[in-house]
Amino acid sequence: xxxxxxGTELPQVQEIGTSDRRALAEHKPIGKDGSLLQNLGRxxxxxxxTGVATDPKALELxxxxxxxxxxxxxxxxxxxxxxxxxxxxxxxxxxxxxxLAGRPDRFGYVLTLREFIEPVEPAxxxxxxxxxxxxxxxxxxxVLDGLDFAVPFATGLERFVExxxxxxxxxxxxxxxxx
Numbered sequence: 001x002x003x004x005x006x007g008t009e010l011p012q013v014q015e016i017g018t019s020d021r022r023a024l025a026e027h028k029p030i031g032k033d034g035s036l037l038q039n040l041g042r043x044x045x046x047x048x049x050t051g052v053a054t055d056p057k058a059l060e061l062x063x064x065x066x067x068x069x070x071x072x073x074x075x076x077x078x079x080x081x082x083x084x085x086x087x088x089x090x091x092x093x094x095x096x097x098x099x100l101a102g103r104p105d106r107f108g109y110v111l112t113l114r115e116f117i118e119p120v121e122p123a124x125x126x127x128x129x130x131x132x133x134x135x136x137x138x139x140x141x142x143v144l145d146g147l148d149f150a151v152p153f154a155t156g157l158e159r160f161v162e163x164x165x166x167x168x169x170x171x172x173x174x175x176x177x178x179x
Contacts, residue, residue: 006075074116
């Protein structure tokens with residue numbers, strides 16, 4: 001099987017290589033010998049494809065690869081070497097093209113592809129939860145009912161403003177007369 005990228009067969013592939021990386025964190029407990037390793041998963045697999053395009057459609061292939069690189073969207077990828085890796089879709093991470101001497105429309109290319117891992121959809125659940133929201137509504141329901149009495153209470157205090165101002169003035173004068 002010849003390698004295919006986005007439904008286009010890659011011509012004269014000379015080399016395909018993969019690179020896998022695992023992320024491990026080392027934790028050294030204080031006062032203890034040795035360390036603990038924490039597995040943080042793996043990075044997306046990188047596939048490098050090197051080849052030469054010499055047919056009359058070589059320039060068209062180069063333009064298609066450039067377009068796929070610029071869009072930044074995942075494209076399907078099929079190759080024998082990646083069947084064990086279970087790579088179905090890739091992002092074109094880098095494209096290097098050079099025109100080779102000797103024949104017209106002869107291009108050497110190096111593609112760096114990165115495995116596309118579908119992002120996980122965030123949970124659609126309410127972060128507060130229905131139970132917490134219901135409890136808060138029940139607790140605030142009584143407080144909100146009590147606010148209906150706040151306006152009449154505040155307006156009922158207006159009649160005490162004048163006598164309290166007079167009392168305050170007398171107390172201030174008395175405090176000023178003290179030795």
